[in-house]
Amino acid sequence: MDTPLFSCGFAVIAGQPNAGKSTLLNKLLDYKLSIVTPKPQTTRKKITGIYHDNRRQIIFLDTPGIMQPQQKLHESMLAITRRTLEEADVVIALIPYTKGSEPYDLDFTAELFNAWLKPAGKPVIAVLNKSDLANRAVQEKAESVMTQLYSPAAVISVSALEGTGLEKLVEILTPFLPMDEPLYPEDMLSTAPERFFVSEIIREKIFLLYGKEVPYAAEVVVDEFKEQYENDPSRKDLIRCSVIVERDTQKQILIGSQGNALKKLGKAARADIEEMLGRPVFLELFIKVRPDWRKKHNLLKSYGY
Numbered sequence: 001m002d003t004p005l006f007s008c009g010f011a012v013i014a015g016q017p018n019a020g021k022s023t024l025l026n027k028l029l030d031y032k033l034s035i036v037t038p039k040p041q042t043t044r045k046k047i048t049g050i051y052h053d054n055r056r057q058i059i060f061l062d063t064p065g066i067m068q069p070q071q072k073l074h075e076s077m078l079a080i081t082r083r084t085l086e087e088a089d090v091v092i093a094l095i096p097y098t099k100g101s102e103p104y105d106l107d108f109t110a111e112l113f114n115a116w117l118k119p120a121g122k123p124v125i126a127v128l129n130k131s132d133l134a135n136r137a138v139q140e141k142a143e144s145v146m147t148q149l150y151s152p153a154a155v156i157s158v159s160a161l162e163g164t165g166l167e168k169l170v171e172i173l174t175p176f177l178p179m180d181e182p183l184y185p186e187d188m189l190s191t192a193p194e195r196f197f198v199s200e201i202i203r204e205k206i207f208l209l210y211g212k213e214v215p216y217a218a219e220v221v222v223d224e225f226k227e228q229y230e231n232d233p234s235r236k237d238l239i240r241c242s243v244i245v246e247r248d249t250q251k252q253i254l255i256g257s258q259g260n261a262l263k264k265l266g267k268a269a270r271a272d273i274e275e276m277l278g279r280p281v282f283l284e285l286f287i288k289v290r291p292d293w294r295k296k297h298n299l300l301k302s303y304g305y
């Protein structure tokens, strides 16, 4: 009897901020791996998520959204996107439908294909996301225009939010993956460590709870992660984190009157961290001011950019 064929490879998700990359990844893996917020540019670093079934293992690499760099942090984020594209066996160009006069952002799509995807030279699947916002006639037209203009290897409309079209997308990606043994164990969802997800959860809550520039000026560093619950269930795991901001005024906003805003942040983050880890934690947040950290090479490096 023939051994069953198995494919394994890397699919990079690239697109504009807010295209729905994180939502797609979470839905495909049926797990909230990547933070999702209504604000653009929440994904700052590459995230690896691993999809596994009996025929294939697809290692998805999420990338920071492509935009015009306005500061050093953005330049580092774009460099991450460029390097990630080099690792791809296949690229998902994720383009969201919009409700405006154009079915999707025509200018950005031209830039995505011409400036980013063609030079990378990898097979590209054009994935039109948010299909719940466009009727079938609009979708068919958009798919055919996309094929004429950019000749991707395939075009498909999906709704990451509602989960439609995703099984078909997995089938479309498969022939582009090398025939190979799985690289990772089948129950492994990501290669990133737990402490990375802890800092991402806190960042997500900052994006959801605070307005204006505060979330963009904030970075979260896990200073200490003491696992003690497993050996002694009377003691919760202890997680100490610094929330870095650029100015004193931002620190005051994060803390809020009588510390109420910070308490709310801690409570919301702790609930999600406990759900992710499946055990109780004691979470301590310290707010620190590092003036202009987003412009300083050394600080960016120490935060992993």
Ligand SMILES: Nc1nc2c(ncn2[C@@H]2O[C@H](COP(=O)(O)OP(=O)(O)OP(=O)(O)O)[C@@H](O)[C@H]2O)c(=O)[nH]1
Pocket (backbone or CB within 6 Å): 016, 017, 018, 019, 020, 021, 022, 023, 024, 035, 036, 037, 038, 039, 040, 041, 042, 043, 044, 063, 064, 065, 129, 130, 131, 132, 133, 158, 159, 160, 161, 162
């Ligand atoms: N209607 C609709 N909304 C969606 C869909 N997919 C994502 N969204 C919404 O679009 C917004 C952005 O989604 P994200 O998944 O955070 O987008 P992203 O591309 O990861 O964004 P960045 O982290 O900024 O690069 C969120 O409010 C999502 O709920 C979809 O299929 N349909």
